[in-house]
Amino acid sequence: MQRTDFSAMACSIARTLDVIGEPWSPLVLRDVWVGLTRFEQIQADLGISRKVLTERLNHLVEHGVLERRPYDRRPRYEYVLTSKGTELVDLLMVMAGWGDRWRAGEAGPPVLYRHRACGEISRVDLRCDHCGSPMHATDIDVLPGPGAP
Amino acid sequence: MQRTDFSAMACSIARTLDVIGEPWSPLVLRDVWVGLTRFEQIQADLGISRKVLTERLNHLVEHGVLERRPYDRRPRYEYVLTSKGTELVDLLMVMAGWGDRWRAGEAGPPVLYRHRACGEISRVDLRCDHCGSPMHATDIDVLPGPGAP
DNA sequence: CAGGCTGGGTTTCCTGAGGGAACCCCAAGG
DNA sequence: CCTTGGGGTTCCCTCAGGAAACCCAGCCTG
Numbered sequence: 001m002q003r004t005d006f007s008a009m010a011c012s013i014a015r016t017l018d019v020i021g022e023p024w025s026p027l028v029l030r031d032v033w034v035g036l037t038r039f040e041q042i043q044a045d046l047g048i049s050r051k052v053l054t055e056r057l058n059h060l061v062e063h064g065v066l067e068r069r070p071y072d073r074r075p076r077y078e079y080v081l082t083s084k085g086t087e088l089v090d091l092l093m094v095m096a097g098w099g100d101r102w103r104a105g106e107a108g109p110p111v112l113y114r115h116r117a118c119g120e121i122s123r124v125d126l127r128c129d130h131c132g133s134p135m136h137a138t139d140i141d142v143l144p145g146p147g148a149p
Numbered sequence: 150m151q152r153t154d155f156s157a158m159a160c161s162i163a164r165t166l167d168v169i170g171e172p173w174s175p176l177v178l179r180d181v182w183v184g185l186t187r188f189e190q191i192q193a194d195l196g197i198s199r200k201v202l203t204e205r206l207n208h209l210v211e212h213g214v215l216e217r218r219p220y221d222r223r224p225r226y227e228y229v230l231t232s233k234g235t236e237l238v239d240l241l242m243v244m245a246g247w248g249d250r251w252r253a254g255e256a257g258p259p260v261l262y263r264h265r266a267c268g269e270i271s272r273v274d275l276r277c278d279h280c281g282s283p284m285h286a287t288d289i290d291v292l293p294g295p296g297a298p
Numbered sequence: 299c300a301g302g303c304t305g306g307g308t309t310t311c312c313t314g315a316g317g318g319a320a321c322c323c324c325a326a327g328g
Numbered sequence: 329c330c331t332t333g334g335g336g337t338t339c340c341c342t343c344a345g346g347a348a349a350c351c352c353a354g355c356c357t358g
Contacts, residue, residue, distance in 0.1 A: 003314080003345055004172075004196070010259040012248025013179055013241055019252075021172065023153075023316080030162050034291060039335050047153070049317050054336060074325045076334060084251055089286030090275050092162055094243045099161025102233055103168075107296035110159045114290045118280035121292075125278040126239050131267035132281070135274075137238030139265055142183060146257035152316055152343075172345080188306050198346045203307060223354050225305055 010149040016091075019063045024048050026092060028056050029081075032066060033089050037078040060085070093124050159298040165240075168212045173197050175241060177205050178230075181215060182238050186227040209234070242273050 007018040020026055024046065031042045043053050057079060060066040065085035071078045081089070093113070100109040100123070115122045128135040156167040169175055173195065180191045192202050206228060209215040214234035220227045230238070242262070249258040249272070264271045277284040 006176075011176070011179070012245040012253065012258060012260070013175055014248075015252040016244040016248040017172075017175060021175075023166075023170065026162055026166060026170075027155075027160070030160070033286065040333085043335095049319095050336070051318090051338085052316060055315095072325090072334090074334080075323090076325095086286050087247060087250070091240070091243050091247060093275065093284075093286065093289075094240050095165045096161040098236060098240060099163075099165040101236070103164040104161065104296055109161060109294040110296040110298065111161070112292045112294040114292055115277040115279065115282075115284050116288055116290060117282050117284075118277060120277070120279040122277045122279040122284070124275045124284050126242065126273045127276045127281075128264040128267060128269070128271045129274040130264065130269040130271040132276075133264075133266050135242075135262075135264050135266075135271070137182065137235050137242065140242075141263045141265060143261045143263055143270075145259050145261040147253055147259045149259065189304090192306095198348095199307070200309085200347090201345060204344095221305090221354095223305075224307095224352090225354095 010147065019060070019065060020088060020091075022056065022059070024052060025056050025060065026095065028053070028060065029065070029085065029088060030092055032079050032081055032085075033092065037080060039077070042079075090124075094126075097124050159296065168209070168214060169237060169240075171205065171208070173201060174205050174209065175244065177202070177209065178214070178234065178237060179241055181228050181230055181234075182241065186229060188226070239273075243275075246273050 005018070006014040006021060009015070020029065027046055028042060028048075031045055036042050036045050039053065039057070042048070043050055046053075048056075057066065057068070061068050061079070063084075064082055065088060066079045067082050068077050068079055070076060096111070104110070112121045113123070114120065126135050127133065154167070155163040155170060158164070169178065176195055177191060177197075180194055185191050185194050188202065188206070191197070192199055195202075197205075206215065206217070210217050210228070213231055214237060215228045216231050217226050217228055219225060245260070253259070261270045262272070263269065275284050276282065
């Protein structure tokens with residue numbers, strides 16, 4: 001985990017990292033996303049230490065990214081994505097896209113994504129929400145915003 | 150940082166985290182992106198320990214995300230994004246988008262992005278690279294790919 | 299041409315987070 | 329009752345992060 005507290009920085013990247021920047025957090029989120037929603041399942045899938053998994057889950061719940069809820073009359077719980085968390089999955093998809101492109105190697109990507117709307121195996125692409133044309137790092141200017149320091 | 154080695158996992162998210170998952174790495178990348186390309190600049194801007202900054206920069210260079218190059222006949226160096234690194238900035242933009250939306254608070258986002266193609270202050274949106282319609286976490290099915298374990 | 303200055307690190311030491319394994323609690327079920 | 333299994337806690341050890349001091353190679357200045 002980061003020792004330094006990122007949440008105080010006037011930077012939305014740092015603030016996002018404050019929520020999912022700790023080691024394992026994105027992978028925990030991915031597991032919940034693909035349907036591994038219980039402590040034992042996630043622990044077994046990732047091989048993460050139980051202590052750390054407890055910490056991560058609590059942190060994600062505190063930040064409103066996951067919701068912890070009982071699924072039995074016994075004390076059994078599962079973790080589900082909130083809408084805030086579901087939007088974080090977009091980030092995971094972009095991460096996966098980069099990994100697919102640059103680190104998949106000979107074997108090719110371990111998973112494929114099928115877009116339900118068109119039925120095609122496709123990749124995610126970044127577009128401008130105004131004009132709809134591609135919007136990548138080199139296509140933009142960065143300006144100070146209202147919350148600038 | 151993570152003790153566990155993510156690079157061996159058959160997961161493109163984990164493989165991406167192996168490159169930029171360590172604390173500070175995304176912020177180092179952001180700094181280089183916005184033009185803080187020298188050791189002293191980055192160190193001063195982030196307040197990161199010099200030791201850790203050295204490690205992160207070396208790691209990013211080893212992975213071909215940054216390139217280290219001299220800018221003087223004295224032993225002075227600057228770090229610049231490779232194309233592999235520039236594509237990672239897309240990830241930073243999505244991160245910033247989430248932080249803007251969920252954690253900016255009253256003050257509003259600290260920075261704005263102007264899309265050069267249309268001139269508008271806009272946000273990045275995820276689209277299907279086939280059909281061009283929105284492609285978010287809930288719009289896709291995940292299937293095993295050729296590199297599946 | 300000795301001494302400073304500057305950028306870019308390296309070293310040292312201390313603390314605390316991650317890993318691993320053992321332990322614990324509670325509610326069924328047999 | 330005793331076991332089983334999910335969901336955690338506790339303990340201990342090691343190693344990564346933070347802070348600050350130190351180092352070195354070239355200009356630059358007196």
